[in-house]
Amino acid sequence: MTTAPYLKPLPDISELNRPFWEGLQRHEFLVPKCRDCGDYNWVPYPACRSCLSEDQAWTKVSGDATVYSFTVIHRGHGQFNQEAPYALVMAKLVEEPQACIVLGNTRGIANEELHVGMALRIVYEDIVDEDVTLWRFGPR
Numbered sequence: 001m002t003t004a005p006y007l008k009p010l011p012d013i014s015e016l017n018r019p020f021w022e023g024l025q026r027h028e029f030l031v032p033k034c035r036d037c038g039d040y041n042w043v044p045y046p047a048c049r050s051c052l053s054e055d056q057a058w059t060k061v062s063g064d065a066t067v068y069s070f071t072v073i074h075r076g077h078g079q080f081n082q083e084a085p086y087a088l089v090m091a092k093l094v095e096e097p098q099a100c101i102v103l104g105n106t107r108g109i110a111n112e113e114l115h116v117g118m119a120l121r122i123v124y125e126d127i128v129d130e131d132v133t134l135w136r137f138g139p140r
């Protein structure tokens, strides 16, 4: 949990994405799942990428993932620079059949430990005084 003021951009919460952000506050990661073909769709989009159905439901996933790819960032703007070097991971959720790649930063993993295929778990970071929760990837 962060105690210093949070100085990075915060999410733009709308009626369309509110279920996702409310899920994070409950420490649940929700992904739109197509009611027609069963595929998960990340990033959220009004239509399923597999079959174009607009009948999707926010569905809780396990939070388990593996590293698909990653990079380590050594410079950034403003508050991001304070955390450099930090990792940005493309994590593949374990849910099937359609693989979802979710971007995120890490917590509790040294940049040098990261490798493709590494087991991860989504962890939640409650942002004090902002009434918002963000996700990160931690070790599994």
Ligand SMILES: [Zn+2]
Binding pocket: 034, 035, 036, 037, 038, 039, 048, 049, 050, 051, 052, 053
């Ligand atoms: Zn579909």
